[in-house]
Amino acid sequence: xxxxxxxxxxxxxxxxxxxxxxxxxxxxxxxxxxxxxxxxxxxxxxxxxxxxxxxxxxxxxxxxxxxxxxxxxxxxxxxxxxxxxxxxxxxxxxxxxxxxxxxxxxxxxxxxxxxxxxxxxxxxxxxxxxxxxxxxxxxxxxxxxxxxxxxxxxxxxx
Amino acid sequence: xxxxxxxxxxxxxxxxxxxxxxxxxxxxxxxxxxxxxxxxxxxxxxxxxxxxxxxxxxxxxxxxxxxxxxxxxxxxxxxxxxxxxxxxxxxxxxxxxxxxxxxxxxxxxxxxxxxxxxxxxxxxxxxxxxxxxxxxxxxxxxxxxxxxxxxxxxxxxx
DNA sequence: CAAGATTGAGGATTCAATCTTC
DNA sequence: GAAGATTGAATCCTCAATCTTG
Numbered sequence: 001x002x003x004x005x006x007x008x009x010x011x012x013x014x015x016x017x018x019x020x021x022x023x024x025x026x027x028x029x030x031x032x033x034x035x036x037x038x039x040x041x042x043x044x045x046x047x048x049x050x051x052x053x054x055x056x057x058x059x060x061x062x063x064x065x066x067x068x069x070x071x072x073x074x075x076x077x078x079x080x081x082x083x084x085x086x087x088x089x090x091x092x093x094x095x096x097x098x099x100x101x102x103x104x105x106x107x108x109x110x111x112x113x114x115x116x117x118x119x120x121x122x123x124x125x126x127x128x129x130x131x132x133x134x135x136x137x138x139x140x141x142x143x144x145x146x147x148x149x150x151x152x153x154x155x156x157x158x
Numbered sequence: 159x160x161x162x163x164x165x166x167x168x169x170x171x172x173x174x175x176x177x178x179x180x181x182x183x184x185x186x187x188x189x190x191x192x193x194x195x196x197x198x199x200x201x202x203x204x205x206x207x208x209x210x211x212x213x214x215x216x217x218x219x220x221x222x223x224x225x226x227x228x229x230x231x232x233x234x235x236x237x238x239x240x241x242x243x244x245x246x247x248x249x250x251x252x253x254x255x256x257x258x259x260x261x262x263x264x265x266x267x268x269x270x271x272x273x274x275x276x277x278x279x280x281x282x283x284x285x286x287x288x289x290x291x292x293x294x295x296x297x298x299x300x301x302x303x304x305x306x307x308x309x310x311x312x313x314x315x316x
Numbered sequence: 317c318a319a320g321a322t323t324g325a326g327g328a329t330t331c332a333a334t335c336t337t338c
Numbered sequence: 339g340a341a342g343a344t345t346g347a348a349t350c351c352t353c354a355a356t357c358t359t360g
Contacts, residue, residue: 005272005273005276006273006274006276006277006280007276007279007280007284011276011279011280011284012276014292014295014296014299015279015283015284017296017299017300017303018295018296018299019184020225020299020303021298021299021300021302021303021306022180023225024225024302024303024306024308025302025306026177027351027352028306030352031352040327040328041328042327042328042329043327058342058343059342059343059344060341060342060343067178067181068329069329069330069331070342070343070344071329071330071331071332071343071344071345072328072329072330073343074343074344074345075327075328075329075344075345076327076328076329077344078344078345079326079327079328091336091337094335094336094337094343094344095335095343095344095345096335096336096337096342096343096344097342097343097344114163115163115164116164118163118164118165118169118170119164121165121169121173122164122165122169124305124306125173125302126165126169126173128298128301128302128305129298130294132290132294133294133295133297133298134172135294136288136290136291136293136294136295137172137176137291137294137295137298138172138175138176139291140179140286140287140291140295141172141175141176141178141179142175142179143286144179144182144183144283144286145175145178145179145182147282147286148179148182148183148186148282150182185329185330188330189330198349198350199350200349200350200351216320216321217320217321217322218319218320218321226351227351227352227353228320228321228322229321229322229323229351229352229353229354230350230351230352231321232321232322232323233322233323233349233350233351234349234350234351235322236322236323237348237349237350249358249359252321252322252357252358252359253321253322253323253357254320254321254322254357254358254359255320255321255322
């Protein structure tokens with residue numbers, strides 16, 4: 001006799017529905033980004049972070065701003081390199097990137113995408129949230145970010 | 159002069175923190191599954207769905223139960239085939255699967271994983287939720303699932 | 317033909333290992 | 339050597355195209 005469940009059926013349903021709702025929203029937003037701007041969700045994240053930055057960023061700073069690990073950023077930059085939305089400065093003969101910034105077209109795409117993505121977030125999500133729901137989710141998000149460590153990069157103390 | 163933002167800074171922060179919190183929880187739960195049971199989140203989803211089923215499922219029914227599209231399920235089954243957690247019956251000479259069920263070891267892993275995964279969900283999430291937060295999130299999830307169509311499989315009426 | 321199912325290609329993510337530079 | 343950055347392999351996910359079978 002082993003207790004298989006550590007959650008009640010009601011708790012499982014709660015969790016399952018929450019995760020499914022989340023995934024559908026994310027999928028839907030990703031599809032819109034692709035359809036309307038030809039970019040993926042990951043590309044959008046890079047573009048919007050660079051758009052918000054004062055100037056060019058090093059890979060590490062980009063990673064910190066995004067909460068991603070460096071290898072994820074490096075792979076993403078590699079894929080985006082041929083898209084022309086980025087301006088990458090590299091070091092001499094090697095493939096090592098020194099800084100990343102938006103190109104002119106990158107900036108244009110970023111601004112258009114930010115605008116329409118925001119609209120979709122509003123109509124898919126924000127418009128349906130009552131003030132108490134917003135409050136509840138906001139406090140959960142903050143508590144969770146405080147509770148779970150950010151993406152541990154190899155060099156981090158720990 | 160173009161309005162770049164359709165959301166206020168506060169709204170962006172709200173959304174950004176929500177998504178980051180979500181991703182960290184999911185990542186953390188995935189890591190535990192891998193560490194403790196040697197399975198991924200996707201594998202867990204398949205195992206738990208088959209465990210809940212009365213008997214063997216066809217690919218389409220598995221996909222419907224999961225809210226995944228069939229190709230996603232097919233790829234996942236292909237990867238899991240060599241793991242020995244599944245019992246697959248196929249049709250004569252072809253690679254076409256007729257039904258999917260848990261093997262004995264699959265059932266054992268599923269039961270253990272359900273138990274510990276539930277514990278992690280409780281300690282990472284449920285324990286920190288006040289009743290009002292649970293209520294708010296539950297109603298958001300339901301509304302969202304009702305609002306967004308499930309994964310459209312090619313054959314679905316539209 | 318249509319419903320059931322698989323395949324291939326391309327981007328995304330993670331982990332561990334390695335390269336580069338100071 | 340340590341900090342900055344890339345690489346390779348394995349899994350995952352989506353879309354479009356194709357195969358299989360009733």
